[in-house]
Amino acid sequence: MMKAQGSHALSWPMLLASVARSSLVAAFIHPAHAQVTEIKAGPPTAQAVHPLPQAALPRAASVDGVTLDTISVSGSRSGRGLVVDSSGAQVGYIATRLRSSTKTDTPLIDTPQAISVVTQAQIRDQNVQSLGDALRYVPGVAIAQGEGHRDEILIRGQRTNADFFVNGIRDDARYFRDLYNTQRIEVLKGPNAMIFGRGGGGGIVNRVLKEADGVPIREVLLQGGQFANKRMALDVGDRLSETAFVRLNGVFEETGTYRDFIDIRRYGVNPTMTLLLGPQTTLRLSYEFFSDNRIPDRGIPSQGGRAWRYRDNTATLFGAPPISRGSLDAQIGTAQLDHVFENGVVMRSQSRIADYRKFHQNAFPNGPVNADDTAVVLRTYNSQTDRTNLFNQTDFTYTFATGPVAHTLVGGFELGYQQGIDFRRDGFWNTTGNRDLVVNPYSPVTAVGATYRNIASGNNNTYALGLAAAFVQDQIEIDEHLQFIAGLRYDHFNFASRDRRDGSLNARIDNLVSPRAGVVVKPLDTLAVYGSYGVSYLPSAGDQFRVLTPGLALAEPETFVNAEIGVKYEVTPELQLTAALFNLDRTNQPIPDPNNPGFVLGAGRTRTQGAEIGLNGYVTDWWAVAGGYAFTDARISADLSDSVVAGNVVGLVPLNTFSLWNKFEIGEGVSVGVGYLNQAHSFAASDNTVRLPSYSRFDLGLFYEFSEAVRAQVNIENLFDRRYIVSAHNNNNILPGAPRTVRFQLMARF
Secondary structure: OEEOOOOOHHHHHHHHHHHHHHHHHHHHOOOOOOEEOOOOOOOOOOOEEOOOOHHHOOOOOOOOOEEEOOEEEOOOOOOOOOOOOOOOEEEOOEEEEEOOOOOOOEEHHHOOOOEEEEEHHHHHHHOOOEHHHHOOOOOOEEEOOHHHOOOOEEEOOEEEOOOEEEOOEEOOOOOOOEOOOEEEEEEEEOOOHHHHOOOOOOEEEEEEEOOOOOOOEEEEEEEEEOOOEEEEEEEEEEEEEOOEEEEEEEEEEEEEOOOOOOEEEEEEEEEEEEEEEEOOEEEEEEEEEEEEEEOOOOOEOEEOOEEOOOOOOOOOOOEOHHHOEEEEEEEEEEEEEEEEOOOOOEEEEEEEEEEEEEEEEEEEEOOOOOOOOOOEEEEEEEEEOOEEEEEEEEEEEEEEEEOOEEEEEEEEEEEEEEEEEEEEEEEEEOOOOOOOEEEEOOEOEOOOOEEEEOOOOOOEEEEEEEEEEEEEEEEEEEEOOEEEEEEEEEEEEEEEEEEOOOOOEEEEEEEEEEEEEEEEEEEEOOEEEEEEEEEEEEOOOOOOOOOOOHHHHOOOOEEEEEEEEEEEEEEEOOEEEEEEEEEEEEEEEEEEOOOOOOOEEEEEEEEEEEEEEEEEEEEEOOEEEEEEEEEEEEEEEEOOOOOOOOOOEOOOOOOEEEEEEEEEEEEOOEEEEEEEEEEOOEEOOOOOOOEEOOEEEEEEEEEEEOOOOEEEEEEEEOOOOOOOEEEEEEOOEEEEOOOOEEEEEEEEEO
16 A cells, blocks of 8 residues: 655654653663672673562473573563563584574574574674675575675575664664674574564575673673785673673774775774663663774676686776775664563563764766777766664563463564665766777776766765554464464554755655465474565665655565475474475566656566575584584576566576585693585676576684683685676676685683
């Protein structure tokens, strides 16, 4: 249901501010009493007690606590409906429960959805700092180039640079995320609109951040390596009192890269605080400042349907370093209030304001190398994409029983307001006076300057999006062998875009209803067979909703429908094996109307069918594994253009991928990590004219623990120095993979 009209989105900040203010006021009206037990001997643990009334718990609930990494939150009985620390249950490479998929703390085996979790231990052992690198060992995820200035991925064949979340709240600005303050990464596959709202057709990525948990920590990490890599990270936390905990994470990195002229300088700081305001009330506060400065790298061009001489051009930049730059400054503040009412209802209210200042300017190959190997065309442009996000998510959970049937009922709302600017200026080269500069592909770096101006085809607009959503979900446990989940979400989108050149305004309102349903059958406590169905929508303005043309204002949202069956098996309490089969249909993709320029038709369709297998945990007490296999057949099922036609493979989606990271504890503090990645060929774009070759890569990690407080490691990426293509943005922006790369790291705890 839609209505195109003037936007009323500017009223949303007042409403959101009111909700956030009410949440914080409610937090402070409770007396500051909390029961905090002693720090135990051995591995550090802390306990924060928030008891639920016994009558509010279903009969199936278990007693005692929920293990949260090294933190135990007890006194609330079962996993579901519990106010828990957001770090989640994880030990080493295995996570056993999370709340992001259902908004209740639910065991992974009871969740009817394919989910992959990259734990902090895996992130550290692989020594990855970027989100893209951390996701390479996740089955069903492919990495796109992102024009060299942002995270961009494909989940189950659906490309996105916006379906990123932090602690369940949207983090959709276009930038490269660092992992210095990340506790774990959750990849939830299939449409997730019931929980996360718009988009997320193939899945979403949720980062769970480190937080003040009352466990003393003083950790320093120093890193160095090839290409003048220098990095330092800090993690310091303690108790101010029995009711106030603090923690500070920080990072600074300055490095070159394997690509000529591409340097990176980034730093961030993230202080957090947890206040136990009462026996049943917790307030968590967080602020992050993050800055990233780099030259965007668009890679190399093609020729004759292949990347041009990529084995000889691993380091070669096609561009203009003197005029290329990119910067991001992000400030993100969050307040989360958890409260258990006397009747057993659990409230969780999270408010966030995020401000992103983003600019990038680069030069890139705008076509293939000619047949004579004598010429390739470069273009340049710059783009300002500042954005401000305000969100509040509030949900209420209540556990009860109807006879022998246990229910975990969740209901709540989300309010949001997003505004920003999208301003592009195309470059005109000083030597030619036009947008094209021809260079020799054997010497593709130029020092020629350019003059930038906004042209008719370039965006120059402001935008505002108001969001109001309500949802309800019931997790139904018939007995220990049979569970159901059913939910519904209503979203009201009010989007408007104003052209700053002529003042014209285009607006659109969408009212969307997204259902989810699932069933879990457990013949054994350690074996679950599930089926699920979900629907998600993407409004016509797209992932980034930066501009709304008159044609898009009339277009209906895209629809994603996913049907999935799967199996989850706990081989042992420390080893998980999962498998899933799915069918994902994407319909109503906008395509240009050949008879009405500036308008679109909704006839585009794709279908993705596939299978995924995941393995995580400990095969033995000395052998840890993480990885899996994915078969992803993503096809265009209705023509999107003259060149993107039915039957084509969706760009950047390999048919087969396999990944496996192993860590072997040899003894006496010595460990070895061995990783293997294999990816079948793919195409740089959905027109299937440029083929990206398959590749295999081995990675190695060597670890030595001098003591419980000091650890050294060496990581070697691409051990055998293979030459390969790692990603692309389009047919002529293709990124070669890194050669053999060595990094050293020293971690000390005090």
